[in-house]
Amino acid sequence: MTAQTMHPDGTAGVVGLVGLGLIGGSLGLDLRARGWDVRGFVRRESTAERARQRGLAGRVSTDPSVLAGCRLVVLALPLDQLLAPDPALLAALPPDAVITDVGSVKAPVLRTWQGIVPRFVASHPMAGTAEAGVEAGVCHLFRGRPWVVTPTPDTDPAALEVVRGLSEAVEARWLLCDPQAHDRAVALISHLPVLVGAALLQAADRGAAAAASGDGPAGDGEVEAEARALVRALASSGFADTTRVGGGNPELGALMARCNREQVLAALASYRRSLDQLEGLLQQERWADLREALAAGQRLRPEFL
């Protein structure tokens, strides 16, 4: 065995990727470029064929036995599949392997997996593009991006080190935090913006029609159509940016809301308080206070970039 196929911690090992979409495929490309021995398990033969052509893994199969001998397995699956794991997959996971995932919500993933496999580490590599599927994987997706892990008192420290080696291999920034704190944070900065943007798209469309029909006889189709055309003609880059994630993948948005429901509802409540406050300033014509509230936002934003 050459140095190229050695695991960075010096032990011989192979890594298994369950799913070769955006995250799994990108991991495969980076790890193979580093000389890791990568095995991929996917559901469909057509996906396996394309994954082989793209070189996302050294071996790709629709049979989970391809994972035999893996020292580390990454569950690069959507949240719904993570939370209702395929029994055939469970049966095929090597009993001593470190298992990690890439789900964007951590508490429910831990509840599901900590009882099933002994060496589970919950991960959330925070990187992405608008693409999905076997064509989506790209090199260097994780470079400089946070690789969040949410260990619990039950997490095996040696398993944590194996996942740290994975994050370092793809040049991500290692970030440890509490699972609940993670889920709250992503509700605010990742899941809430989806709902905020989606509501803005709906309001722009419906608000234009409703206001226009208020001008004339109820249900004046022509006036409504004109108003809807006008908002579309006048919308510019500010509207486009504010609604980008709100107009994104609806499956993903609904799944994140479902798996992080409680935290997303808390984030919405917090958002509503902020919006109420701004609206109150408008209603009461407190223009200096409104300017100060907007200035506070202007000062805050660079801290998040």
Place this chain on the structure above:
Amino acid sequence: MTAQTMHPDGTAGVVGLVGLGLIGGSLGLDLRARGWDVRGFVRRESTAERARQRGLAGRVSTDPSVLAGCRLVVLALPLDQLLAPDPALLAALPPDAVITDVGSVKAPVLRTWQGIVPRFVASHPMAGTAEAGVEAGVCHLFRGRPWVVTPTPDTDPAALEVVRGLSEAVEARWLLCDPQAHDRAVALISHLPVLVGAALLQAADRGAAAAASGDGPAGDGEVEAEARALVRALASSGFADTTRVGGGNPELGALMARCNREQVLAALASYRRSLDQLEGLLQQERWADLREALAAGQRLRPEFL
């Protein structure tokens, strides 16, 4: 007089720009490149000096008499100055000149100016950058962007044609609409996104602190600080995009809200209905309906781009 200094409609004429910030300065650069005779009136001598150095107008003065002889005057001023015009400026406007503005709200501008000057045309060239001031003007700012005009029954048709010539000279897209319809549309697609984004910034900051302090003793500063650091560490391009206009110029945001208060409040009410609906789907765990609502947003968004 050479062809270079002729007005495009064949009559000799000079254009006056009141204000040489982003909009006035950009107009000056484009119109001078087309050979127009451009005069600029600004308040401060330091601005006049810099405007001369940048060539934003052929003559720049802090004396409004520089506007004498102008056939067309563009009031490239902030909304507050448009709505409370300087008496010295009013006295200096040539009585027969066509006067137009560039304000982002049209009904109050019309209420102010239609009673003051006989040949007023309300304009809203919808172009911008994040910059402001005498350094902000750039060439081709208006190319392909909407130049909205909101004529009323009192608008002089010949004056409208003069403004159309201006919009064509800077290669903007001429767009006529009703002033109220304009103000409603910009409330939804331009002013509402500012409030939506500002509320999101506040919610991300306050929501993190509030949720964290709920975990431990009230006012646990360390836990709060950790939670606030975490949302900052995890925020990515989606959060940055959604908050871009919300974290923009607070003066401008507050001014637009003040000058378009009624329409912005109506837009907020429409937005709140959309948000309530999405929140209801989460509360009732209607995941298929949430997915469909997000899918509707995904279908809508390209219509606005």
